Structures are given as C-alpha cells and as structure tokens.
Amino acid sequence: MTTINILTIGFTRKxxxxxxxxxxxxxxARVIDVRLNNQSQLAGFTKKQDLAYFLKEILGMEYxxxxxxxxxxxxxxxxxxxxxxWADYQQQFLxxxxxxxxxxxxxxxxxxxxxxxxxxxxxxxxxRRLVTEYLQANWGNxxxxxxxxxxxxxxxxxxxxxxAL
Numbered sequence: 001m002t003t004i005n006i007l008t009i010g011f012t013r014k015x016x017x018x019x020x021x022x023x024x025x026x027x028x029a030r031v032i033d034v035r036l037n038n039q040s041q042l043a044g045f046t047k048k049q050d051l052a053y054f055l056k057e058i059l060g061m062e063y064x065x066x067x068x069x070x071x072x073x074x075x076x077x078x079x080x081x082x083x084x085x086w087a088d089y090q091q092q093f094l095x096x097x098x099x100x101x102x103x104x105x106x107x108x109x110x111x112x113x114x115x116x117x118x119x120x121x122x123x124x125x126x127x128r129r130l131v132t133e134y135l136q137a138n139w140g141n142x143x144x145x146x147x148x149x150x151x152x153x154x155x156x157x158x159x160x161x162x163x164a165l
Contacts, residue, residue: 001141002112002141003141003142003143004108004111004112004135004139004141004142004143005112005113005142005143005144005145006111006114006115006116006132006135006142006143006144006145007026007028007113007114007115007116007144007145007146007147008115008116008117008118008123008126008128008129008132008144008145008146008147009022009023009031009115009116009117009118009146009147009148010117010118010119010120010121010122010123010126010128010148011044011045011046011117011118011119012119012120012121013121013149014121014149016044016045016054018149019045019046020054020058020059022147022149023055023059023061023115023147024059026115026145026147027113028059028061028113028114028115029061029062029112029113029114030061030062030063030064030110030113030114030115031051031055031061031062031063031064031114031115031117032064032065032066032069032110032111032114032115032116032117033048033051033063033064033065033066033117034066034067034069034070034116034117034118034127034128034131035070035117035118035119036067036070036071036072036073036076038051038065046117046119048065051063051117064110064114066106066110068100068102068105068106069097069102069116069127069128069131070127071089071092071093071096071127072096075089075092075093075096086125090130093127093130094130094134097130097131097134098134102131102134102135103134103135103138103139106135108139111135111142115147116128116131116132121148122146122148123146123148129144129146132144
C-alpha cells in the first residue's frame with residue numbers, strides 16, 4: 001500500500017514569497033483548500049481565484065477546494081467568538097468528519113503529496129491538523145508534515161505535532 005504524505009500550511013504570518021517557497025521546496029503536488037471562507041479580501045494572495053492562478057503560473061501546481069474538510073459556519077463562529085473552547089471544537093469537528101465519512105469520500109490520489117491550506121499560522125489549533133490525524137487514524141498509511149516557515153518544518157511520522165525549536 002502506498003504511503004500518502006499529506007502536508008499542511010497556514011497563510012497568516014507569511015509573505016507570498018515565503019508561502020510559495022515553502023510549497024515549492026516541499027514539492028507539493030496540489031494545494032487543497034480546506035477553508036470555509038476562501039473568498040474574503042482578508043485572505044490577500046490566498047483568495048480562491050487569485051491563489052488558483054498564482055499556483056498554476058508560479059509553481060505549475062493544482063488548486064482544489066474541498067469544503068467537506070471544513071467546519072460548519074456555526075462551529076467556526078462559536079470557536080472564533082470564544083463561545084466554544086478548543087477541546088469542544090476539536091471534538092465536534094472530529095464528530096463532523098466521522099458523520100461525513102470523509103475517509104470514504106476522499107480520493108486518496110488527491111491527498112497524495114497534497115497540502116491542506118487554512119489560515120492559522122501554526123497547526124496546533126487548526127482543523128487542518130485534525131483532518132490529517134483523522135485520515136491517518138482511518139487510512140493508516142499517512143505521514144504528516146506541517147509547513148510553518150522557511151526555517152522550520154514540523155514533522156512526525158506518527159502524525160503528532162512537534163513544536164518548533
């Protein structure tokens with residue numbers, strides 16, 4: 001069985017140069033957008049239409065938006081407004097993925113050397129980490145790499161988060 005390497009990246013606290021360099025250096029095959037809101041002006045160079053264009057023109061890379069990997073609006077709103085602690089958000093999102101049966105509906109080929117994109121700079125409190133760990137637990141043959149900045153790449157083969165030094 002082929003091992004599926006899934007990478008993750010957040011766009012905040014990164015310049016466009018750092019963002020595209022991280023993707024290029026990691027040899028990402030495609031960016032998989034897992035954001036619920038990917039058309040906001042606040043997304044800057046990662047606004048959906050702009051990002052798809054930049055990835056293709058700069059890196060020759062695919063862009064895919066998979067809203068099945070995003071939280072619900074209600075969940076995200078409650079968490080952002082601090083009406084829901086991280087532990088509750090995490091459990092609700094894990095339950096949502098199980099309910100959606102994402103492990104059965106996702107094409108593994110899309111995930112192979114794909115990079116999940118969200119806004120959070122670090123993966124510890126971001127649903128993109130939860131997606132990768134969920135897939136690893138359900139598929140079994142997944143490695144995870146979190147791209148955080150050009151000096152640090154956080155990776156553990158067991159999928160757990162390793163803080164940057």
